[in-house]
Amino acid sequence: KQHKFWETQPVGQFKDVGVTDLPEGPIEPATPLSEVKQEPYNLPAQYEWTTCDMESDETCNEVYALLKNNYVEDDENMFRFNYSKEFLSWALRPPGYYKSWHIGVRAKASKKLVAFITGIPARIRVRGEVVKMAEVNFLCVHKKLRSKRLAPVMIKEVTRRVHLENIWQAAYTAGVVLPTPVTTAQYWHRSLNPKKLIDVGFSRLGARMTMSRTIKLYKLPDSPVTPGFRKMELRDVPAVTRLLRNYLAQFVVAPDFDEDDVEHWLRPVENVIDSFVVESPETHEITDFCSFYTLPSSILGNQNYSTLKAAYSYYNVPTKTPLLQLMNDALIVAKQKDFDVFNALDVMFNESFVKELKFGPGDGQLHYYLYNYRLQQALRPSELGLVLL
Numbered sequence: 001k002q003h004k005f006w007e008t009q010p011v012g013q014f015k016d017v018g019v020t021d022l023p024e025g026p027i028e029p030a031t032p033l034s035e036v037k038q039e040p041y042n043l044p045a046q047y048e049w050t051t052c053d054m055e056s057d058e059t060c061n062e063v064y065a066l067l068k069n070n071y072v073e074d075d076e077n078m079f080r081f082n083y084s085k086e087f088l089s090w091a092l093r094p095p096g097y098y099k100s101w102h103i104g105v106r107a108k109a110s111k112k113l114v115a116f117i118t119g120i121p122a123r124i125r126v127r128g129e130v131v132k133m134a135e136v137n138f139l140c141v142h143k144k145l146r147s148k149r150l151a152p153v154m155i156k157e158v159t160r161r162v163h164l165e166n167i168w169q170a171a172y173t174a175g176v177v178l179p180t181p182v183t184t185a186q187y188w189h190r191s192l193n194p195k196k197l198i199d200v201g202f203s204r205l206g207a208r209m210t211m212s213r214t215i216k217l218y219k220l221p222d223s224p225v226t227p228g229f230r231k232m233e234l235r236d237v238p239a240v241t242r243l244l245r246n247y248l249a250q251f252v253v254a255p256d257f258d259e260d261d262v263e264h265w266l267r268p269v270e271n272v273i274d275s276f277v278v279e280s281p282e283t284h285e286i287t288d289f290c291s292f293y294t295l296p297s298s299i300l301g302n303q304n305y306s307t308l309k310a311a312y313s314y315y316n317v318p319t320k321t322p323l324l325q326l327m328n329d330a331l332i333v334a335k336q337k338d339f340d341v342f343n344a345l346d347v348m349f350n351e352s353f354v355k356e357l358k359f360g361p362g363d364g365q366l367h368y369y370l371y372n373y374r375l376q377q378a379l380r381p382s383e384l385g386l387v388l389l
């Protein structure tokens with residue numbers, strides 16, 4: 001397969017797969033800031049760059065609408081991600097974020113937003129090295145402007161703006177295969193509202209199964225079973241940071257979260273992120289943690305439903321409570337909050353609970369990528385401790 005753009009980029013190339021004497025680490029060296037292209041890349045004449053101020057409600061609305069109508073769909077065009085405005089504001093404004101990395105393209109005549117790409121700063125540990133990276137996400141070109149080679153220009157422009165901040169690596173995921181995945185994860189889905197999932201055509205009634213039997217199969221208790229299971233609060237940030245840093249240390253690639261990161265990424269935000277701790281009733285020690293984020297999808301072409309309410313497993317840290325029990329409590333609270341499905345990737349130790357908790361394997365895969373950083377060999381998903389939004 002010809003990758004005319006990606007063959008020009010400092011990423012693992014398919015021709016190098018299997019070559020093991022290449023050194024692990026940056027593929028190209030950092031360059032002096034004076035050598036970074038100072039002016040934006042050229043766009044086709046009728047388009048212009050714009051920086052999207054995600055603190056502006058109006059701009060947030062434009063970004064929301066572009067993604068709602070033009071962002072990722074599954075292969076059967078059954079769903080399209082419908083990130084909420086408050087989710088986008090949360091996802092794009094972590095500690096130390098750069099407005100200049102929220103990049104849009106407008107049609108000069110209509111001023112309509114027609115394309116988008118974002119970066120946020122992150123400290124990612126790769127084996128023993130903590131590397132400053134950009135996490136690149138929300139790459140989107142309006143459906144009417146596809147296959148015009150706009151994406152490579154968007155990617156080069158975000159790369160240029162990241163370079164201007166003296167950052168030379170990036171992390172990103174995609175459903176498509178590009179040069180060259182560091183690992184490939186599989187989605188797993190746990191029905192919470194089986195009737196709706198069958199009605200939209202995602203799930204099918206099992207052989208010799210009635211609807212009532214299916215509903216009973218996925219039934220969950222009304223409340224969590226773990227004593228001391230409660231919503232995370234601001235005062236839990238130091239304890240959760242300790243738990244999480246210790247747990248993520250066992251993975252080859254993982255975020256290097258400090259307390260400010262934990263306060264932003266893991267503190268509950270209604271309709272965006274839900275997180276829970278287990279506080280021992282005896283010692284009041286925080287022993288476990290679990291979290292999931294809210295990412296609805298538009299349901300394309302169904303008479304009865306327009307939106308799928310999906311929860312996505314985020315970071316979970318079991319130390320005293322078995323992971324199986326902790327995740328079952330996460331399912332219980334997700335059901336309480338009226339989610340239709342609970343999704344998880346087979347990263348970290350997620351493989352250990354999916355089957356027993358009645359997840360089914362998805363048919364989509366999520367490929368993880370590093371930009372300008374070579375790993376000697378691909379990872380198993382269980383070696384990955386990174387969840388991108």
Ligand SMILES: CCCCCCCCCCCCCC(=O)CSCCNC(=O)CCNC(=O)[C@H](O)C(C)(C)COP(=O)(O)OP(=O)(O)OC[C@H]1O[C@@H](n2cnc3c(N)ncnc32)[C@H](O)[C@@H]1OP(=O)(O)O
Nearest residue numbers: 003004005006137138139140141146147148149150151168
């Ligand atoms: C040091 C800092 C570095 C920062 C940068 C790091 C890298 C960040 C990389 C970005 C990470 C984003 C992560 C992220 O956002 C999460 S993955 C979600 C991506 N977005 C969507 O799928 C939304 C719906 N699709 C679209 O909007 C368009 O189809 C897009 C815009 C996807 C492509 O627009 P198009 O009109 O369909 O296509 P052309 O413009 O004609 O361009 C074709 C070229 O684009 C390559 N392509 C296609 N999909 C890609 C994808 N998902 N990543 C990277 N490259 C992708 C493709 O291989 C080909 O190159 P090749 O000829 O070499 O094969």
Ligand SMILES: CCOC(=O)c1cnc2ccc(OC)cc2c1SCCC#N
Nearest residue numbers: 072073074079080081187189297310343
């Ligand atoms: C019911 C299970 O499927 C999904 O939750 C879902 C929802 N919306 C999507 C939008 C775009 C999309 O494009 C790949 C997939 C979905 C999926 S399956 C993969 C995500 C997970 N888990």
